Amino acid sequence: MRDTRPERSGWRRLLRRGALAAVLVLVAGALFVRSGLYNVAASSDHWPFTTWLIDRVRVHSVDTWSSFVPAPPSLDDADLLALGAAHFEGGCTPCHSRPGDPANAIAAAMLPPPPPLGTVVGSMDAKALFWIVKHGLKYTAMPAWPAQQRDDEVWAVTAFLVRLPELSPRAYRELAGMTRTGQAVQDGAELATGSESVGLTECVRCHGDAETGPLSGYVPVLNAQPRRYLERALAEYADAQRPSGVMQPVATLLTPTERLRLAAWYAGLAAPREDRPDPAPGLVEEGRRLAREGEPGTGLPPCLACHARDHPESFPSLAGQNPEYLLGQLGLFRRGARDGTVHGQIMGVIARRLGDRQAQAAAAYFASLPAGGAPALAEIAP
């Protein structure tokens, strides 16, 4: 008994001192925070140790978390690349600058400054790029993708970033559609329809105008769509009911009046001439059957029940639409990414009954029709 007493009291003393030290550290820390002595100014750099630590944490975190990213789609797809480049021009250049341009002086004064992408992205694999574009980076100004359901859009930007190091400034301008905004648009139409915040050139760059079609198959043809459908789509993007990291930022910049004017302008344009490669004839034929008759056994109504030529103004016209866009949207409907709107809830139920092949067939059929060339309701009734 006697022998153990001093030993126990030694442990106790140690414990007491440890607790006291912890309290002192907490109090000192609280005082330091309250005093405001720490300088949060971005004008002075971190300590070298802090910079080093943040850097290590970031590199390893991206490494680990990007290993869970699913396998990428084919990133050589020219349409995907064009969509990625066009979005980069609108969404990323304010901080990252165009290839070949000097760094924006404002962005360069961030801490950390946005890196010159041409040199950094070359050392990263596609999955890491995808992960950063989708999730953004804490302790930097890199934002997450505004629509987390839209992996397809993130892959488009990733496809562009993979190619970025080898792009000349000129090739970039071509790819991002900057050469498509002709003088005609700048003159008349801009005054009529452009907005203070988003020039019409921004719309035309991707969606085209009366002469040019969309820049990529993943971008929809807006010409001659019903005006009410276009208004609805812009409103849904602006309210984040229809998710898109590409369109939400644009739509939120527009005032309701500007949305109406833009919708009316595109609704009034004639369809552009599109030279699409002929799809597999068997696929189109399958799609035609599905569109006209549906597949009652699996609960699939005919597509034309809603998308006939004389469909309501608030429904989209599918005839002559880009097949890549149609298939992509069907994919979103099937994944439930478009269940946020009342219209999407109807199509979502139907799209989830489609098989892969049926979705391809339906997209191929509507793409094969001339714009405005869908059969009327009375024509499909036997």
Place this chain on the structure above:
Amino acid sequence: MRPPGLRRAACILAPVLLAAGCAGVQSALEPAGVEAVHIDRLLRLVTLFLALVFAGVLVATAIALAGPRAWREKLASEHLVVHAGMVFPLVALSVLLGYGIWVMGQGGSAQAGVGLRLDEDIAAAFEALPASGLRIAVTGERWWWRVEYVTADGRRFASANELRLPVGEPVPVLLASADVIHSFWVPKLAGKLDMIPGRVNTLTLEATAPGVSRGQCAEYCGGAHALMSFFVVAMPPAEFAAWLEREAAPAAEPATRAATAGRRLFMTHGCAGCHAIRGTVARGTIGPDLTHVGGRLSLGAGVLPNEPQAMARWIRDTAHVKPENLMPPFAIFTDAELRDLATYLEGLE
């Protein structure tokens, strides 16, 4: 402490109140069909028989415990054990079993071989029935009832979620399933008969009195199983003949401006992709035929009363009214549009 009288009253009242639940449109204890009368008779016979046996057993037990010595000895004799314990149950139960099997044979029969296509199976089964009278096919769907009538003069047309029968005429009803196993049960009219994928069963319904009976799916068939019911209306023959003529005819033209607007909404907004209204371009076969939907007693397979507000609610909130049902929710309509649609559909009598 509750007064003891209250407890006694509760004990007496509870079974009475429970038994009161047995009355009504879905009660096997108030038969209104030939087969249900047979089943009711069987139930009463078996109940009476069991009550008598139970009374006999009670008397024998009382004697064994407290009876005079001579009676107790008699009770213990081998003679009694053999006759009352073996011969009597054997004979009585065999007779009851035979009667039960005969009653079962009165109603349904499993019929018709199996093809690959449901519509061909049903057509073949219709062919196999005598062509001189009314024939009906009911197909279980998730979660509603597809109904087809074939009249004595060979006209064939679709309806849904309600059956009408002429009183006093045995009507063969073909029972099939489009997806999973359902079971067709109208307790007031007949016993239940399963609807099995790949088979066509036949149940003969003969109403003995005019009136409404309620039926229900009696085999768990997925999410909305509990919300899959229907009404059967038995009508005097003359009234039924007039109804059949109306039901076989194409839909009425909309009479009001609102109904006309409702029809245009129906035809252009996708409804026609799944629903048929005879006499219009709507020819969908995925959902119930709506040619005379306004004349039915309920909406959504017995889920809502058939009135305009309920119709509007069904169109807009179908996923909440009947969770998991296969119709997409049409929340795209304004209140005014819903009113027009409901006016049109309710007018289809």
